[in-house]
Amino acid sequence: MCLTRLGCFFNGCCFGRPTSLAWGLIFPPDSPAGHYQRMFMSNPVPIHPTQFYCAFSGLVIGATLLLLDRKVRQIDGATAFVAITVYGATRLIVEFYRYYNDHVHLLLGLNHNQWVSVLFLTSGALGIALVSARGMLAGVQPADGPSTANRGIDLPSGVGPASPQQGTTRSGGSCLRSQHLARRDPDVHSIPIRKEN
Numbered sequence: 353m354c355l356t357r358l359g360c361f362f363n364g365c366c367f368g369r370p371t372s373l374a375w376g377l378i379f380p381p382d383s384p385a386g387h388y389q390r391m392f393m394s395n396p397v398p399i400h401p402t403q404f405y406c407a408f409s410g411l412v413i414g415a416t417l418l419l420l421d422r423k424v425r426q427i428d429g430a431t432a433f434v435a436i437t438v439y440g441a442t443r444l445i446v447e448f449y450r451y452y453n454d455h456v457h458l459l460l461g462l463n464h465n466q467w468v469s470v471l472f473l474t475s476g477a478l479g480i481a482l483v484s485a486r487g488m489l490a491g492v493q494p495a496d497g498p499s500t501a502n503r504g505i506d507l508p509s510g511v512g513p514a515s516p517q518q519g520t521t522r523s524g525g526s527c528l529r530s531q532h533l534a535r536r537d538p539d540v541h542s543i544p545i546r547k548e549n
Contacts, residue, residue, distance in 0.1 A: 353410035361403035368400025368449045377401050388451065400449040409442035427486070433479035440472030 360366040364383025370376075376398025379385035389396040416438050417431060424430035447466045459467065 353413070354407045357403045357407040357410065360406075361401065366403055366406070367451055368402035368405075369451045370397045371400045371449075372398070373400075375401065399451065402446055402450045405446045405449065406443070409439070409446060412442055413438045427483050429483045430480065433476045433483060435476075436472050437476030437480060440469045440474075440476055444469035444473060 357366070364379045364385040367379065367385035367388065378389060378396050378398055381387065381390055385399060386396075389399065413435055417435055420434055421431065424434060444466055447463065447469060450465075452463055462470070
């Protein structure tokens with residue numbers, strides 16, 4: 353996304369509205385942006401470099417996914433819905449600074465690209481809510497949670513993770529059972545077994 357918008361900048365398309373901000377730009381006259389600046393203005397004025405805004409939004413999306421990856425990757429679909437939500441939000445903001453001619457149809461003050469952005473934003477937010485609720489019902493733990501919580505190990509009734517102070521076995525039969533469970537999951541080093549009478 354970032355690279356494609358840089359291509360838009362060098363081509364001079366997808367440009368913004370006039371601005372008095374310090375980073376406003378005047379494009380070459382043979383570009384679409386430069387043609388707009390010289391045809392519709394007596395004196396060319398700087399316009400918003402919305403191509404850079406979109407490129408920056410791509411970096412924001414990537415950084416957001418990297419920061420949240422460890423927290424949301426345990427829930428199927430969460431990463432995709434986060435990306436959709438952030439894209440919709442950033443694109444909606446950028447569209448307020450982008451130039452459109454007077455023939456663009458507006459609905460409730462928003463153009464078609466803004467309505468698509470609203471659709472992305474709302475659908476992504478709903479998706480996050482749904483997969484989060486599904487993860488909570490399924491008992492999904494965070495990535496730094498207990499090592500046996502997300503591995504699908506069905507321990508016998510009354511058997512739980514052992515503390516460092518507890519021994520590994522108490523009898524020959526218990527030793528065989530512990531070794532069998534250890535082979536199923538190498539991270540389970542010791543599992544206390546209740547001694548049967």
